[in-house]
Every structure is written in structure tokens, then in C-alpha cells.
Amino acid sequence: MxxxxxxxxxxxxxxxxxxxxxxxxxxxxxxxxxxxxxxxxxxxxxxxxxxxxxxxxxxxxxxxxxxxxxxxxxxxxxxxxxxxxxxxxxxxxxxxxxxxxxxxxxxxxxxxxxxxxxxxxxxxxxxxxxxxxxxxxxxxxxxxxxxxxxxxxxxxxxxxxxxxxxxxxxxxxxxxxxxxPTLRPAAERTLTGRTVQRRDTPAKITGKAVFAIDVKRPGMLHGAVRLAPVHSAQVARVNEASVRGLPGVVAVARVPNGAVVIADTWWQAKQAADKLDIQFTATAADTLSSAEIDRRLRAALDRTDVPVSLARGDVERAFAGRGRVVEAEYAVPMLTHVCMEPITCTAEAAASRTELWIGTQGHDTVRMVLERTLQIPAEQLFINTTFLGGGFGRRTHGEIAVHAVAASRAVGGRPVKVAWAREDDIQQGQYRQAMMARFRAMLGEDGRIAALRMRIAGPQMGRAYGVNPDAVARARGFVANVDPFSLSGLIDMHYGIPHVTLDHAVVDLPILFCPWRSIANSFTGFFLESFVDECAAAMGQDPLAFRRAHLPDKPRMLAVLDRVAEMAEWQRPARPGITRGLAVVESYDSYVAEVVEISLAAGRPKVERVHVAVDCGRAINPGQVQTQMQGAVIEALGAALRVKITVADGRTEQSNFHDYPILRIGEVPRIDVSIVDTGSPLGGVGEPGVPPLAAALMNALHAAAGRRIRSTPLADHGLA
CATH class of the missing domain: 3.30.365.10 (Aldehyde oxidase/xanthine dehydrogenase, molybdopterin binding domain)
Incomplete structure (x- = not known):
């Protein structure tokens, strides 16, 4: 043809x-x-x-x-x-x-x-x-x-x-x-590279934008969920009669890990869901706690049966030589996404056609979960994508679609909008995994890192997305066991260290994990950039000069480092009462360097200013690059200061913003962003601003107080 x-x-x-x-x-x-x-x-x-x-x-x-x-x-x-x-x-x-x-x-x-x-x-x-x-x-x-x-x-x-x-x-x-076809030359570019107004802003300001929570359908009912409180538990028994006759209640639909109560209004459905007589299965996770998770991760750091993922040079021989050894261990907790818009989906599920109205990042995930759980053929599924009130990776999952379709089926195909409460999403949501790391370096007589051993301990989130870690390793020329959701930022480290090993001690946990903004780089950036600072301090070297010495053939990394140093006037003494920390991370084909400036009040740090230099290739909309960097810094700063997910008796302890306290408006520091154009290919901008922040903050704290913090959040150390 x-x-x-x-x-x-x-x-x-x-x-x-x-x-x-x-x-x-x-x-x-x-x-x-x-x-x-x-x-x-x-x-x-x-x-x-x-x-x-x-x-x-x-x-x-x-x-x-x-x-x-x-x-x-x-x-x-x-x-x-x-x-x-x-x-x-x-x-x-x-x-x-x-x-x-x-x-x-x-x-x-x-x-x-x-x-x-x-x-x-x-x-x-x-x-x-x-x-x-x-x-x-x-x-x-x-x-x-x-x-x-x-x-x-x-x-x-x-x-x-x-x-x-x-x-x-x-x-x-x-x-x-x-x-x-002949593409326009660079001289004819009149729109890209220029800050323009967002296309979606007017509709959002006037209220015309339709998010999943705004969807209205003729004859629509509403659903609220009652989910298993223990991760991995399923429904053992539901007594639908316990809510029959309550105001507005129409039906109850059983779903894999709970039930949906359907009523005339969401509040009626929510009140009935809270009163629903439902029992859940006992699981091996009923006694799981954060302390037990930490114990398993720490034990994995000492395992001797872990396959090597990356091997470069001869690490054993290098450590047998002369030099100074530096060791450190780091840890990060589970995090959740707290999208501002609640998790919501409307479904009309007829016999031969299922139609959804949903704000989703994962269209194929929705398709696959509906095929698997409710046997809906792909050709009968139609998805209307609304605006998303935040995503951050959370909306790559499709359980809300299952709940909405099951609810619609329970009422003969009438449209049903199912919305989770904030407590549902925090307590039975899906999290960024908890991880630990152990680093050991040999510092040579030339003042550089001669050898580096890195071990990561924690879950392999990629397997839930069909990743075969050994296949990934073979395809990318590594040894074995490479899960990008766990090792990105380390497996592709840019520092010129001649002898390196990296491995991942996998720890399976009975909890659902989900990509969080910048995925593995959100913690590997913290681990590596904190440790590089520790090595610089051990050698008595300036953190910027130490990094530059390890990046001889990395012009993009050097370009953002030099630019952020210029922005922060790194070569001059900081203003009185201010100390600074530095970090640089490449992720999503973009390079970001950040300097965090802090002051101390009663021994606690206050972030005064953050400088960000980013090379994302040619900036299509510079203003949007700036706002994405600022948003990423704000999200990362909240995680570094005080938010985390903890578990007791198999249940998430946090439930809403009062005990998962994200950053407030008044706490946001000044954030200056500079775009560095090195003529490189396009990179991402939604995620790369996150990874350097925590390390730069901790490095600033060490410069201020001589105290090295190796785990987040700072609130755990009485510092936030």
C-alpha cells in the first residue's frame, strides 16, 4: 500500500x-x-x-x-x-x-x-x-x-x-x-523560547476548567469508599443491610480491598460508608510497623548474597591501597503524594460500553486493571481525560476506576462519581518507598575519590510495572539486578571515579508503592550528594571545587554548577548569619544544581533562599521551566523538613494535613531560577528540581552547625 x-x-x-x-x-x-x-x-x-x-x-x-x-x-x-x-x-x-x-x-x-x-x-x-x-x-x-x-x-x-x-x-x-519536510531554521523561531501565558490558566481562574471532581452526568449518583485499614488486606464480609435505609443510600458495591457505598450525594455516601458493617481478612502485615521496616532495611545493608549491579575498575584492590576511608549510611521514609484534587472517577458502565471521566496519568494502567479485575475488553473502554489537580505519579494507578465501574454496575449502569476522602488516599494510598543506603569511599592522596562502594536496601518498585531487573541490566550493559525505579542517579552517576561497585539488597514489603516526583532520584540524589559533601569535608576541600575535580568531561554538569555558584556568589563569604549548601543532580536528561541558604534560630534551620540553575536543553517556555523548578523545590523542601508516612499494626498512622504537614505558603523561601542553555537535547522539567534539594539543605546545615544529618525528615531530629 x-x-x-x-x-x-x-x-x-x-x-x-x-x-x-x-x-x-x-x-x-x-x-x-x-x-x-x-x-x-x-x-x-x-x-x-x-x-x-x-x-x-x-x-x-x-x-x-x-x-x-x-x-x-x-x-x-x-x-x-x-x-x-x-x-x-x-x-x-x-x-x-x-x-x-x-x-x-x-x-x-x-x-x-x-x-x-x-x-x-x-x-x-x-x-x-x-x-x-x-x-x-x-x-x-x-x-x-x-x-x-x-x-x-x-x-x-x-x-x-x-x-x-x-x-x-x-x-x-x-x-x-x-x-x-524542511524544518524552520532557528532564526525563524518566534514562539518557542519565549514565556507565554499558560493555555489552561484562564479556564482555571474563571472556574470553567473541568477536573474529575467537577464532572456532572444526567442522573448521576455518588460513591464513597470504605477501604481495608491494613495494607494487603481484603474483604472478608460485608453486611449491606447495615446501611440500607440510611438517607440517600442506593446500593453497596464490593471492590477488591473494600466497598463503595452509593447514594444521592457524596456526603450521604460518606456517612453511610463510615457506618458500614464490614470485616477484612487477617494478613501477615497486621503487625507491621515502621520500626520493623527499618529493621529489615538495615539488616539488608549487611547481607552478603547481593548480586552486583554495577562494577567498574577494581574496587577491592583500590581499598587495599593507601588513603583515607569515609563511610556513611543514609535513610529516607515513605512519602505520599497528597494531590490537591481528591482521587476521583465517574463511570457509566453499560453492558457493551464502559465510559470514564477521570484525571489520570496512566491510561494503559486503567485499561489493564479493568481488563484484569472486571473483564472489560479494551475496545469497549472509553476514557475522557479531565484536567488533573496534581499528579506527581500518584495518578498512574487505576484502582479508582475499578471502584467507579463496580459502583455503576451495581446500579444498572447509571453514572456514579466515586471520590476518595483525603484520609482514604493517605491511609490506603500508594507511596514512595522507604530506602536505606551505605556508602564507603577511599580517598586518594591526590584529593579525589579513588574507589566507591554503594549499597541500596529497599523494595524494587519497578517490578510492579513489569520491569525485569536482570533484563534491564543486560540491555544497558550492567551486571545484574537493575531497577531504574530504585537505582537511577547511582547506576548512571556522572562523577569520574575509577573504581565503583553498586548493588541493591532487595527488601519486599506488603505495601503498594507508586512513583513519587522524580522517583529514585528523589532519594539517590540525597544519598550521593550528601556523601560527596562528606568526602569533600574529610579532605578539607571546598564542596564546589571538589565536585568540579570529579567532573572533567561533563560540561553540562559543570555549566550548572558554575552558574549556581555565580548566582549564590559562592566564592565570596556568605551574608552574616547565612550558611550555604550545594548539590547537583542529572535526571530526566536535565542537569540541576542548587544552593540552599539557611539561617539558624535556636539551633533550627530556616531556609532563606534557594538558587537553582537548570540545563534542560532549549527551554520551550522559560516561564514554565521557572515555575516547575520552584514547585519542585517546594515539594522537596516539605519532604526534607517534616513529612513522612509511618506504619503501626499494619496501618498508616497519618490521615490528613494535620499529621502530614506539607509546606505552608509562609514557609516558602525565595527561589531564584536560572536557565542554562548549552545547546543540548531537550530534557524534562517537571521532576529534575527535586533531587538536589535535600542534600543541599543538609549540607548547609552541616556548614552551619557541624552536624551531619543522614536521614529525612529533619523533624525526626528535632530540627523542624
Whole structure:
């Protein structure tokens, strides 16, 4: 089948293509578009230009407050030559292979929204631009070289005649798609690299934006959950009669780890759920406590049967030589996500069609869990993606969809909106795993780290996402047992240390874990950058100079270090009463260095200012890069100071913001952000601001008080 005939077959099968120019946005691998068209049935990502001039971009990345849709629209409008206000961003209703990231799932994670789709979007926009230009040239009887495209028009420079995209869409549709379109040169970039207003801001300000909690359907009922208090427990018995007759109650639906009470209003459902007579199974986790978790992790640090993940040089021989040995152990607790919008989903579950309204990062996760638990075929599932009131990895899971579908089935397919209370999400949510680490370094006579041993102890969260740690190791040239959800930031460490070993002592825990903002880098950044500071202190060296000495061939790392040092005036004495700490971490293909400035009051640190230098490649929307860095610093600072999840008798002890105290507005320090452009490929911005913060804070505290803190949060040490 030819490129043109395949495209026509696809368009004939697509209702979106009627009287429009439609260009598919395919890809083969990370950031690589493919000129090969899909079969006609494929509901591919596409760029559509209607005869009314409206431009629609269909891509499978949700908007959860990080500005992805704004950046995508900037890229498209610039390359196409479109009117900025004419672009609409939409999402597909069904998960499909065309929308899946390299790891095999349709998910909005890992800061992929811009960097993954940037090149394919530009290519599709360039194809559409050339087709519109050719159609205009034929209509005007001029050469294509005499035409320019801007603001939604193809313009003849000499006569100033212009044709709108809508006027040309049908004619352009009949032309062949150019397989190798010419992209606009950097000199013609007028929109990317510029701070623009977020596309979603006006709707959020006026209240027109629809989040999952805002969804309304005709005849809709409401559901509240009653979940097992002990992690891994299931339902043993439900006495539905215990709530029958309570105000507004319509039905009770049993779900895998609890029940949903369905009523006319959510508050009626919640009051009844609290009174529901329900019993849960006994489990081996009924006596689990945070102290027991810590004991298991600490015991794993001493195991002798752990396979090596990374081996470089000859560590044993290096440690047998002359030098100074530095050792340290670090620990981080479990964390939860506390998205500002409660976990919510509305479902209409008919016999042959299940439709959801949900704010989700994990469309394929929702599909798979519904296939597995409720036997819903993928072709019968339709997902309407709302705005997300925060994601941070929490909304990659699909249990709320199971609850909503089960509730709808219990009332004959009527729409039911199920919303978790804050307590439900904190106490039966899914957490960033608790981890411990042991580091041991040999410092050579040249003042550098000659050898480094690293051991991580804790769960392998990646296995829940289908990761085979040994397969990952083989694919990436490591030895064995590489879970990126646990080792990223260490397995790909940038410091030039000649002799290194790294291993992971796996500790399984009966708790559900879920990616937390920056995933493994949130703790490996703390471990490594704290230890590097300890090594610098042991050698009596300046922390910046010590790091620079270990990065001889890492220009991007050096660039952000130099920039943040300039911002903080590192080479000058700090202001009176201020001490500073430094850290630098690469994650998601972006490099971030941070300097934290603190003062001490009654021995407790107060964060006065944070300097951030970031190299994320070319910044599509610099203002959004700045706000993402600031948001990441705020979230990381709250985790470093006082929040954590603890367990007693198998149950999470925290329940709401009173005992999971995130950072308050008045506690947010000044956060200055500088974007460093080294001409590098695009990186992420949603997550990379998190990893350096905790280490930089602890390093500042050591500089101020000579006290080395090796575990978070500071509240555990009486310092917050």
C-alpha cells in the first residue's frame, strides 16, 4: 500500500478527518518519527486543520498543571506558522499502541510530554505547512518559494495576497505528504523560547476548567469508599443491610480491598460508608510497623548474597591501597503524594460500553486493571481525560476506576462519581518507598575519590510495572539486578571515579508503592550528594571545587554548577548569619544544581533562599521551566523538613494535613531560577528540581552547625 493510499484509507475511517487536512504524528522510538503510515484502523495521534481554520492536536499527554499542553501548542504553532489562538489540544479516548512510550504504556510520566513529542510534532507541522503552501501556490499560480506562512495564512510576499489555512485544507488534503519536510531554521523561531501565558490558566481562574471532581452526568449518583485499614488486606464480609435505609443510600458495591457505598450525594455516601458493617481478612502485615521496616532495611545493608549491579575498575584492590576511608549510611521514609484534587472517577458502565471521566496519568494502567479485575475488553473502554489537580505519579494507578465501574454496575449502569476522602488516599494510598543506603569511599592522596562502594536496601518498585531487573541490566550493559525505579542517579552517576561497585539488597514489603516526583532520584540524589559533601569535608576541600575535580568531561554538569555558584556568589563569604549548601543532580536528561541558604534560630534551620540553575536543553517556555523548578523545590523542601508516612499494626498512622504537614505558603523561601542553555537535547522539567534539594539543605546545615544529618525528615531530629 502506498503512503498516499494508506493515508486516504485511514482518513476515510476517521470521523475527525471530514473536510480537513489531517497529518499523522507517528513515532518508532524515543523522539523519532516514522514516515510509514499506520493501517487504516489505527486511531493515530494527529494534527488536524479544519475548513474553519481550527487546528486540533491529538496527543496522549494529559495536563496536570505542568504546562505540557501550552508547550506542545507553542511547538506546533511555531513550526506550522499558525495563529496561536486557533490551536486546540485534545486527548484520545482509547489507549492504543500509537500512544505508548518506549516502556510500552500510554502514560503521562517522566517529563516526557515535551521532549518525547517535540520532534514528531515539528515534523508533522512542517509536512502540513508544505502541503498548505503547495495548495496555495497552485491556487494563486505562483512558485512555492514566493510564499510564506504565518499567523494561520499562506502569504504571497509580492502581492500580499493571502489564503487562510481553512480555505486550503481540502486542497492540501489531496496532495501527497512530503516524507522529508524542511524544518524552520532557528532564526525563524518566534514562539518557542519565549514565556507565554499558560493555555489552561484562564479556564482555571474563571472556574470553567473541568477536573474529575467537577464532572456532572444526567442522573448521576455518588460513591464513597470504605477501604481495608491494613495494607494487603481484603474483604472478608460485608453486611449491606447495615446501611440500607440510611438517607440517600442506593446500593453497596464490593471492590477488591473494600466497598463503595452509593447514594444521592457524596456526603450521604460518606456517612453511610463510615457506618458500614464490614470485616477484612487477617494478613501477615497486621503487625507491621515502621520500626520493623527499618529493621529489615538495615539488616539488608549487611547481607552478603547481593548480586552486583554495577562494577567498574577494581574496587577491592583500590581499598587495599593507601588513603583515607569515609563511610556513611543514609535513610529516607515513605512519602505520599497528597494531590490537591481528591482521587476521583465517574463511570457509566453499560453492558457493551464502559465510559470514564477521570484525571489520570496512566491510561494503559486503567485499561489493564479493568481488563484484569472486571473483564472489560479494551475496545469497549472509553476514557475522557479531565484536567488533573496534581499528579506527581500518584495518578498512574487505576484502582479508582475499578471502584467507579463496580459502583455503576451495581446500579444498572447509571453514572456514579466515586471520590476518595483525603484520609482514604493517605491511609490506603500508594507511596514512595522507604530506602536505606551505605556508602564507603577511599580517598586518594591526590584529593579525589579513588574507589566507591554503594549499597541500596529497599523494595524494587519497578517490578510492579513489569520491569525485569536482570533484563534491564543486560540491555544497558550492567551486571545484574537493575531497577531504574530504585537505582537511577547511582547506576548512571556522572562523577569520574575509577573504581565503583553498586548493588541493591532487595527488601519486599506488603505495601503498594507508586512513583513519587522524580522517583529514585528523589532519594539517590540525597544519598550521593550528601556523601560527596562528606568526602569533600574529610579532605578539607571546598564542596564546589571538589565536585568540579570529579567532573572533567561533563560540561553540562559543570555549566550548572558554575552558574549556581555565580548566582549564590559562592566564592565570596556568605551574608552574616547565612550558611550555604550545594548539590547537583542529572535526571530526566536535565542537569540541576542548587544552593540552599539557611539561617539558624535556636539551633533550627530556616531556609532563606534557594538558587537553582537548570540545563534542560532549549527551554520551550522559560516561564514554565521557572515555575516547575520552584514547585519542585517546594515539594522537596516539605519532604526534607517534616513529612513522612509511618506504619503501626499494619496501618498508616497519618490521615490528613494535620499529621502530614506539607509546606505552608509562609514557609516558602525565595527561589531564584536560572536557565542554562548549552545547546543540548531537550530534557524534562517537571521532576529534575527535586533531587538536589535535600542534600543541599543538609549540607548547609552541616556548614552551619557541624552536624551531619543522614536521614529525612529533619523533624525526626528535632530540627523542624
Amino acid at each position: 502506498t503512503l498516499q493510499s494508506s493515508r486516504r484509507a485511514f482518513l476515510a475511517a476517521s470521523s475527525a478527518a471530514a473536510a480537513a487536512l489531517l497529518i499523522r504524528i507517528p513515532f518508532d522510538a524515543f523522539g523519532q518519527s516514522s514516515p510509514t503510515p499506520p493501517p487504516a484502523r489505527t486511531p493515530a495521534s494527529f494534527l488536524r486543520i479544519g475548513t474553519d481554520g481550527r487546528i486540533t492536536l491529538l496527543l496522549p499527554t494529559c495536563e496536570m498543571g505542568q504546562g505540557t499542553h501550552t508547550g506542545q501548542a507553542q511547538i506546533l504553532a511555531e513550526e506550522l506558522g499558525a495563529d496561536w489562538s486557533s490551536i486546540e489540544i485534545d486527548m484520545p479516548k482509547q489507549p492504543h499502541s500509537d500512544y505508548r512510550l518506549p516502556f510500552g504504556q500510554m502514560r503521562s510520566v517522566g517529563s516526557f510530554g515535551i521532549r518525547f513529542w517535540h520532534d514528531p510534532m515539528r515534523r508533522a507541522a512542517a509536512q502540513a505547512r508544505e502541503m498548505l503552501t503547495e495548495a496555495a501556490a497552485r491556487r494563486l499560480g505562483v512558485e512555492t518559494a514566493s510564499l510564506t506562512v504565518r499567523d494561520g495564512f499562506v502569504i504571497h510576499a509580492t502581492t500580499e495576497r493571502r489564503l487562510g489555512f481553512g480555505e486550503l485544507a481540502t486542497a492540501a488534503m489531496a496532495l501527497p505528504v512530503p516524507p522529508n
